[in-house]
Amino acid sequence: xxxxxxxxxxxxxxxxxxxxxxxxxxxxxxxxxxxxxxxxxxxxxxxxxxxxxxxxxxxxxxxxxxxxxxxxxxxxxxxxxxxxxxxxxxxxxxxxxxxxxxxxxxxxxxxxxxxxxxx
Amino acid sequence: xxxxxxxxxxxxxxxxxxxxxxxxxxxxxxxxxxxxxxxxxxxxxxxxxxxxxxxxxxxxxxxxxxxxxxxxxxxxxxxxxxxxxxxxxxxxxxxxxxxxxxxxxxxxxxxxxxxxxxxxxxxxxxxxxxxxxxxxxxxxxxxxxxxxxxxxxxxxxxxxxxxxxxxxxxxxxxxxxxxxxxxxxxxxxxxxxxxxxxxxxxxxxxxxxxxxxxxxxxxxxxxxxxxxxxxxxxxxxxxxxxxxxxxxxxxxxxxxxxxxxxxxxxxxxxxxxxxxxxxxxxxxxxxxx
Numbered sequence: 223x224x225x226x227x228x229x230x231x232x233x234x235x236x237x238x239x240x241x242x243x244x245x246x247x248x249x250x251x252x253x254x255x256x257x258x259x260x261x262x263x264x265x266x267x268x269x270x271x272x273x274x275x276x277x278x279x280x281x282x283x284x285x286x287x288x289x290x291x292x293x294x295x296x297x298x299x300x301x302x303x304x305x306x307x308x309x310x311x312x313x314x315x316x317x318x319x320x321x322x323x324x325x326x327x328x329x330x331x332x333x334x335x336x337x338x339x340x341x
Numbered sequence: 342x343x344x345x346x347x348x349x350x351x352x353x354x355x356x357x358x359x360x361x362x363x364x365x366x367x368x369x370x371x372x373x374x375x376x377x378x379x380x381x382x383x384x385x386x387x388x389x390x391x392x393x394x395x396x397x398x399x400x401x402x403x404x405x406x407x408x409x410x411x412x413x414x415x416x417x418x419x420x421x422x423x424x425x426x427x428x429x430x431x432x433x434x435x436x437x438x439x440x441x442x443x444x445x446x447x448x449x450x451x452x453x454x455x456x457x458x459x460x461x462x463x464x465x466x467x468x469x470x471x472x473x474x475x476x477x478x479x480x481x482x483x484x485x486x487x488x489x490x491x492x493x494x495x496x497x498x499x500x501x502x503x504x505x506x507x508x509x510x511x512x513x514x515x516x517x518x519x520x521x522x523x524x525x526x527x528x529x530x531x532x533x534x535x536x537x538x539x540x541x542x543x544x545x546x547x548x549x550x551x552x553x554x555x556x557x558x559x560x561x562x563x564x565x566x567x568x569x570x571x572x573x574x575x576x577x578x579x580x581x582x583x584x585x586x587x588x589x590x591x592x593x594x595x596x597x598x599x600x601x602x603x604x605x606x607x608x609x610x611x612x613x614x615x616x617x618x619x620x621x622x623x624x625x626x627x628x629x630x
Contacts, residue, residue, distance in 0.1 A: 245581025248493035248537060251544045254500055301581040302496040309497075 245299045257298035261306050264294040274314050276307045447622055451600045462591065462599035463488075464565040468526070468558055471539035471551035478597050483628035485600075485620060486522040488591040490568045492529035492584045493541040502588060505609050507546040509590075512613035514548070517620055520627055526552045528570040528586045530559045566591055592616060595625060 241247045249257065267287035268276055276283040276291075284291060295303055324330065467477045489506055491499035503525070510523050525542055527533035530553050533541075538551035553559070563570050563586075570586035590603040590612065600619055603612045620627070 245494060248532075248541055250540075251500070258497070299494070299496075299581060301494075301583050305496050305583055 239296070243296075243299055245301055249299065253297075257294075257302060260290070260294045260297040264290045265306075265310060267291075268310070275311045277304070277311075443618075444622065447618055451594070451619060451622070462565070462567055463593055463597055466558070466562050466565065468552040468554040468562065469535060471535050471542060471549075471553075473535045476550065476552060481522055481524070481593070482597055483595050483626070484522050485520060485595060485616065485623075485627075486524050486593045487603075487616070488524045488526060488566065488593060489589075490526045490528050490563065490566070490570065490586055491588075492527050492586070493533050493537050494529065494581070494583065496583065498588055502590075502605070503542075503545045505612075506590065508609035509613045509616065510546050510548055512609060513616050513620075516617055517627075520620055521616065522550055523548055524550045524552060526559070526562055526566075528559065528563060528568070529572060529584045530554055530556050531572070592619065594619070595623065595627060 242249050242253055264287060267290045268283065271286040273279050273283050273286065465478045467475060470476045487506065489502065491503065506523060513521050523546065527538060533553050535553060538553055542549040542551045568587045570584055572582070572584050588605065592600040592603060594600050601615065603615065
């Protein structure tokens, strides 16, 4: 039930993938990593097309990043997809606000709330 | 070589002497230059007779020549030995006070959260671990414990924090084997049973103790640790949801009292250092393995 089973589309792997998507089971480390990779690819596409809120601009997002978006939805639990899309909006707003504050000469605190670097 | 030594010694004598005798010295030293072998017939002899103090007169003879005596006054109380002593003493004191300051600060952090009577964070509990065994607060006593709350369906933060925690565990284990119990408490007892916890935690660190229980037990546990968590209401069976919860590591001492909360701002190395420093300060008995 590893990473490669997904590409062979054998029935137990499909079942497992569906379970992960619906949230019936918690994803394993490999499944999580795959989801994060898909997420990063999708977000990169949104960045390239200047889309901030993929939930609000659903049509534009589907048009510009349809295929990566499908992969994102295939590899992640449905709840996670929504969560990450919302998180993206908040993160962009936060970064903009930080930039604004920095321009005003605010002090920077050493706090990391970003997604950590992955290998 | 002998001159500065003599000068240093003289300086030491001069400093140790009381200021009331200062005038005596200036007077006698003027006579010393005039007639070194003659005892001074100082004015108001009655005052001098009452005091048993005489070394000033003897010290005069330490200088064999006038030049020697003059050089002592030129160099003053400063010499390379005095300077070295000053620097070493200064450095020693700075090191000691810095060390002590840090220790007191850690102590204050640990003490500040120790409530009088009932502990402010933490407390008695009875939950089941990933092997289905009952675990109570008593089982955690005798060791430090690092408590983290999360859930297996967590999208991003918990897995990252658990990886960080695994790194902390390794760092602490390297220096204090068996000195700390890493605890993971689920905030999602409806979905995270012992089996789910076992599969989930095995991917992070073998030392993890995963705790779950009934909804009410977990709610009480979260309340005791002042952990905020919210499970969506009216979840239909089979419906997916996320749990919102606080993301701190709670360091608890071997008596089950809260010591410090470690957050996302700490790197694993920083966090491990904080934990090890607290362990160093602990005066009581510590279990190991």
